[in-house]
Amino acid sequence: MDIQALNDIAVKMVEPGKGILAADESTGTIGKRFDSIGTESTFEKRRDWREMLFRTQPAMENHISGVILFDETIRQDAADGTSLVKLIQDSGAIPGIKVDTGAKPLAGRPGETITEGLDGLRDRLKEYYELGARFAKWRAVIEISHPDQYVGMTPTIGGIKANTHALGRYAALCQEAGIVPIVEPEVLMGGHHNVARCHEVTENVLNSLFTELYEQGVKLEGTILKPNMVVAGKKCTLQPSREEIAERTIKVLKDTVPAAVPGIAFLSGGQDNEEATRNLDMMNKIGGFPWKLTYSYGRALQQSALFAWKGKAENYDAAQAAFNHRAKMNGLASKGEWSEGLDAAG
Numbered sequence: 085m086d087i088q089a090l091n092d093i094a095v096k097m098v099e100p101g102k103g104i105l106a107a108d109e110s111t112g113t114i115g116k117r118f119d120s121i122g123t124e125s126t127f128e129k130r131r132d133w134r135e136m137l138f139r140t141q142p143a144m145e146n147h148i149s150g151v152i153l154f155d156e157t158i159r160q161d162a163a164d165g166t167s168l169v170k171l172i173q174d175s176g177a178i179p180g181i182k183v184d185t186g187a188k189p190l191a192g193r194p195g196e197t198i199t200e201g202l203d204g205l206r207d208r209l210k211e212y213y214e215l216g217a218r219f220a221k222w223r224a225v226i227e228i229s230h231p232d233q234y235v236g237m238t239p240t241i242g243g244i245k246a247n248t249h250a251l252g253r254y255a256a257l258c259q260e261a262g263i264v265p266i267v268e269p270e271v272l273m274g275g276h277h278n279v280a281r282c283h284e285v286t287e288n289v290l291n292s293l294f295t296e297l298y299e300q301g302v303k304l305e306g307t308i309l310k311p312n313m314v315v316a317g318k319k320c321t322l323q324p325s326r327e328e329i330a331e332r333t334i335k336v337l338k339d340t341v342p343a344a345v346p347g348i349a350f351l352s353g354g355q356d357n358e359e360a361t362r363n364l365d366m367m368n369k370i371g372g373f374p375w376k377l378t379y380s381y382g383r384a385l386q387q388s389a390l391f392a393w394k395g396k397a398e399n400y401d402a403a404q405a406a407f408n409h410r411a412k413m414n415g416l417a418s419k420g421e422w423s424e425g426l427d428a429a430g
């Protein structure tokens with residue numbers, strides 16, 4: 085393993101002003117996104133949508149350091165026959181690949197899931213490297229049960245350990261293959277829990293994750309963390325301020341993430357576009373931490389463009405304008421230079 089080469093990639097992924105575009109929706113998930121704009125999800129439509137994003141300038145050149153792809157997309161060509169991987173590389177961004185095969189029910193632990201995909205991963209990583217991937221993503225999913233639920237409360241220690249163990253094994257295999265692992269333990273924000281509970285669970289999960297990474301010989305210098313922010317569940321009646329979200333998130337990260345990690349790229353997880361941008365911006369305005377803090381957003385980078393596009397070729401320019409705007413706003417947030425006025429002006 086060439087740790088310097090891995091570190092060079094990781095540092096490039098979190099370059100100030102840039103972040104990661106998560107365009108790795110599985111065929112099922114992108115089908116749901118397309119349903120929301122009344123568009124049928126076909127092989128060609130998925131290609132058109134993603135090709136449009138990867139051709140958007142100056143967003144790609146100035147604000148996207150890497151793109152996470154799905155297996156179908158890393159093998160797919162643009163309409164003119166250029167590979168989508170080449171489009172990404174030509175814009176100066178790094179192609180990446182989602183390698184987990186999804187979260188399945190965890191036996192013995194009702195209400196919890198385990199992310200699968202370790203079997204055969206060594207060979208798959210070799211192929212993805214040849215196809216151009218220089219980083220990978222694996223997402224573990226942690227669900228917080230309803231605050232009134234005492235019996236069968238989640239997450240359990242067993243559920244957390246199973247998931248962080250898988251993340252550790254995945255990360256070690258990636259580094260062996262010359263690929264930077266994005267380790268993503270996502271604490272979901274859909275529930276009724278308050279921000280203090282999200283804080284507690286996120287802290288447990290990240291502590292468990294970094295223990296596993298250490299025990300499995302993962303070099304932190306060649307790793308990117310993709311966590312949730314510390315927020316209240318969407319159905320909680322008491323929603324924290326942006327200051328509280330930023331302060332709690334920084335506190336949890338400082339308490340658990342070693343300084344050797346070059347960067348932390350957040351998921352948006354269902355926050356709306358502006359919320360995801362302003363929370364990242366607030367953290368970078370506060371500052372005082374050893375890693376770069378940036379974005380690895382899926383929905384928060386794509387949603388406005390998706391609604392502008394509506395599956396129609398004639399909306400191509402409007403969709404690119406929407407993507408350019410979100411990319412620019414998030415680029416500013418990665419430096420703590422965003423403002424509501426600038427966002428509204430776009």
Ligand code: 13P
Nearest residue numbers: 106351352353381382383
């Ligand atoms: P969201 O930003 O839509 O949560 O997607 C990021 C991602 O890659 C989740 O795995």
